[in-house]
Amino acid sequence: MHSDILIIGAGVAGLYTALKLAPRPVTIVTARPLGKGGATPWAQGGLAAAVGENDTPNLHFSDTMQAGAGLVDPEAAHILALGGPEAVEDLLRLGVEFDRDENGKMKLGREAAHCRDRIVHATGDQAGAAIMTALIKAARTAEHITIIERIVVEDLLIDDDGVVGGALVYDVAAGEREAYEAGETVMATGGLGGLYAVTTNPTPAQGHGLAFAARAGAMIRDPEFVQFHPTALDIGLDPAPLATEALRGDGAVLVNRDGKPFMSTYHRDADLAPRDIVARAVEAEIKAGRGAFLDARDAIGVKFPDAFPTVFASCQAAKIDPRTELMPVAPAAHYHMGGVETDLDGKTSVDGLWAVGEVASTGVHGANRLASNSLLEAIVFGARIADQLRDSEIDMPEDAGAPGDRMELSPRPAPAKEMMQLRKAMTEHCALIRNHEGLADLLDLIHEMHESPAMTSGFKSALVTAELIAQGALAREESRGGHFRSDFPNKDDEPFHTEIAATQIYDDEDHA
Missing domain, CATH: 1.20.58.100 (Fumarate reductase/succinate dehydrogenase flavoprotein-like, C-terminal domain)
Structure with a gap:
């Protein structure tokens, strides 16, 4: 198969980049049926954007810089924060129905390390699923997009000059390996939580894209920075269901098995401290034998089924009623903040190769991702890749092969x-x-x-x-x-x- 532009992965990063490339023809390959098996539909928290009346992109920028512990690229963070309101408007145009109050204004939530309520949600804790539904519908009907499902990418194709020229794939339906040649290749392969025994990611998310890029000669930046979500439901499932940070944003508190809140002893911001601090605090309480639980009885109570239907369903499956009972939690591998190093337009250090979403290291997360900046990063930087490739002259590499x-x-x-x-x-x-x-x-x-x-x-x-x-x-x-x-x-x-x-x-x- 030959394509000007090949996108590997069909989560929010891959689909949004493909949509913004219109009218340029683009091919998307995905290992599973569209919308199945990826992490985006599991994203509960929402999307961070300075759309509130008392908020500004500068405040969002400041929070992003502060959370990243000295390693955030200021220019990348500036691009991200400025792009937030436009990203929300574009998603609305694509049909995403964000939650609104009785006056029709968008409901905004608070999450850890944000100084303002700026998280936009959809059906409470189903933002990722709502965004994916809209993107899939748009991609299915877009004439410039070809979607090929059940295609497992095994590695990148490289020519004699070290230029990436597509991918070696395994066609599951045909049971055959094939070479998918492309002038430009965009990796949107997602994260790597499946490398850990306790994760909120789909277990096949094992960071293969990072390996592909490394083998192709791309620079890998800060791979050691793996973010552990502090409140995965500790109910013995693999992967572990997530108890979104928005619960704590709405007033839920972390307590030990005696019902005593403990986060104020670890950080002045208590339950809304940066994620790395909360995760280590939860781990410390568990190892000390005191246990860790999320208490939403007073803060959310009877509203739980409507406000957080995904978390409620997970609790119910484990015979826990979060309206009246504590939810056992533990840290779980959640998000990779390092990745394939890119410039501000998503280009890697290897010609012919681009990266977007969790697999990329754009510089916006530093050492500690600010909550709900991930979906935003995929959208903002996916659009920037599309801007670079939409009207560019693309040549097909010759004699590209796999390792x-x-x-x-x-x-x-x-x-x-x-x-x-x-x-x-x-x-x-x-x-x-x-x-x-x-x-x-x-x-x-x-x-x-x-x-x-x-x-x-x-x-x-x-x-x-x-x-x-x-x-x-x-x-x-x-x-x-x-x-x-x-x-x-x-x-x-x-x-x-x-x-x-x-x-x-x-x-x-x-x-x-």
Whole structure:
């Protein structure tokens, strides 16, 4: 297959970028049926935008800078905050029905580290699903978009000059590998929470896109910064259902099993402290034997089913009634703040390759993502990629091919037993609290697993991304934002970025 522009991934980042490319022909490939299997429909919190009467993009910018613990790119944050109101208006035009009050004004919620109510919601906690529904409808009817489902990307195609020229894919329906050639390739492959034993992400979200880009020679920035959501419902499910931060924004409080609130002992902002602080506090309470629970009985009570239907359904399935009972919670891998380094227009360090959404490191999140900036980032920077490619002259690379080992490996996902071993090791050694000894043990295991006789194409990519995270965590000998080293508990005076190229990691091509 040949296409001027190939977009890998069909979440909000991929679909929105494709829509903004009109009338330029674009092809989207997705491993599952459209709208299934991705993380966007699970996004509960909403979208941050300075649309309130007492709010401004400058205040949104300031909150974003503050949350990022010294590593946010000011220019990127400025672009993000300025783009918020326009993003909301564009989504309204596409048919997203955001929640409104009795006067017809948009309801705005508060989440951690925001100084104003600026989170727009849809059906309470179903913003991601509402946005996806509108984008899918628009994409299905857009004449310039071709959508090909059940196509698993295994790697990027590279020509002799190092230019990306599309992707090597496995067509699930046909049971065959194919080369999908493209003049420009946009990765919108999402996150990597599935590398951890406890996550709010779909378990297949194992950061394969990060591995593809690294193998192609792209620079990877700050891979060690993984955000753990402090309030996943601790009810024994994999993945763990999320109890959105909007609950705390509406007054719910974190308590121990005796019903005593504890966040004020950890931070002056108590339950609305930055996510990394709340997550470590919840972890500390659990390890101390006191337990951690979310109490929404007084703040939300009887309104719960209508205000937060997704969380309510998850609780009900676990035989918990959040109107009258406490909800057990625990931290879970939620969002990757590092990723493939891009410029302000979404271009990576490799010609022919762009990145948008969670797989990208645009500079807006730094060491600790501000709540509900993720959907906004995908929209704002997806539009910027489209602006660069819509009218540009695109040439097809010649003789682009995939890494040789891909043709020798099974195209199947990672084997379940080995993948769970990796997930448990990542949770033990590279989650909320890290140290040199644990990271070294983790890297030794990853190197051993590269030699597994059960190796598959999907497992190879998962191992590459796991190693990128561990290497970044080992290199960052400080504690900052979502990255905490018990052997280096203080923050360096000078903020710095971790930048990793694949050639810095692997001693031989077999592991790359």
